[in-house]
Amino acid sequence: MSKYSLDEFLSQTEQEDKGEGLFELETPHLLEVNLNGQIWAKAGSMVAYHGKIKFEREGILEQGLGSMFKKAISGEGAxxxxxxxxxxxxxxxxxxKIIILDLQNESIYVNGNDLLxxxxxxxxxxxxxxRVSGMLAGGLFNIRCSGTGLIAITSHYEPLTLRVTPGKPIITDPNATVAWSGNxxxxxxTDVSFKTFIGRGSGESIQMRFQGDGFVIVQPYEEVYFQESH
Structure with a gap:
């Protein structure tokens, strides 16, 4: 049989039940949910399903935030x-790329666009x-997930986790920051000279500074959340 035949393609890509439970990585970029009850998922993330499943969209930004912020934040990540x-x-x-995390009475902050x-x-x-003034764009919010259970987060390409230790703060680009520990x-x-040096145009370079004891997850990709302040 040719390695490019339709049968070979089907055997290579066909769904298989790995018996891993509620969340399974069907491929590195596709999450299988073996649903028997209810979960939350990012709006617009459904690729396919079978069975009896109902979907109800609910804006998480309706949880008591002011209309000013509702107006300022837009996009599917909201x-x-x-x-x-x-x-x-x-x-x-x-x-x-999808990462499944099994929280055990733990907490993690996830960029609003990266929670699947x-x-x-x-x-x-x-x-x-x-400090959102002058930087309003699509991804200024994050979601604190806490408790015991599964979450799935996403990253462009392979993520890197950096340890934050006392006296050794980590500085990141907000557009490349995926998640960080709940504490x-x-x-x-801002760093005006850095922005000028890398030639990204006028204005300030916005950076995130993490200090304390924990971790921060970054991706080798910059999603555009912040518009430049002028």
């Missing part, structure tokens, strides 16, 4: 949907980043 029922659900987000799915046992709270509170700082 809302989750409930998937309810029994069946198999496939989720993906622009071909990004979570169990309903996980509490999720919207947190707005400080860290990043601060924003």
């Amino acid at each position: 809302s989750l949907m409930k998937a309810n029922g029994q069946g198999t659900l496939y989720l993906a987000d622009d071909g990004k 799915a979570l169990e309903t046992t996980i509490k999720h709270d919207i947190k707005l980043m400080k 860290l509170q990043p601060e924003f700082q």
Whole structure:
């Protein structure tokens, strides 16, 4: 049989049940959810499903935030949907790499655009980043996930986790920052000379500064969340 035959393609790509539980990585870029009840998923992330599953879109930004922020934040990353029922659900987000994390009474902050799915046992709270004035664009919020259960986050290409230790702060580009440990509170700082040096145009370079004891996950890719301040 030719290695390029249709049968060979089907055997290489056919869905297989790995028996891993609620969340399974069907491929590095495709999450299989073996649904028997309810989960939260990023709005617009459904690729396919079978079984009896109902979807209900719900703006997570409706959790008590002012209309000013609702207006300022837009895009698919701003809302989750409930998937309810029994069946198999496939989720993906622009071909990004998917990471499943099993939280055990732990907490993690995830960039609002990089949270793909979570169990309903996980509490999720919207947190707005400080110093948003003059930087308003699509991704200024993050979501604090805490409790016990599974979450799935996404990264463009292979993520890198950096340890943050006392006396050794980590500085990151907000557009490349995926997630960080729940005990860290990043601060924003600006670096005019750095922005000028790398030739990205006028204005300030916005950076995130993490200090304390924890970790921060970055991706080798800059998603455009912040518009330049002028």
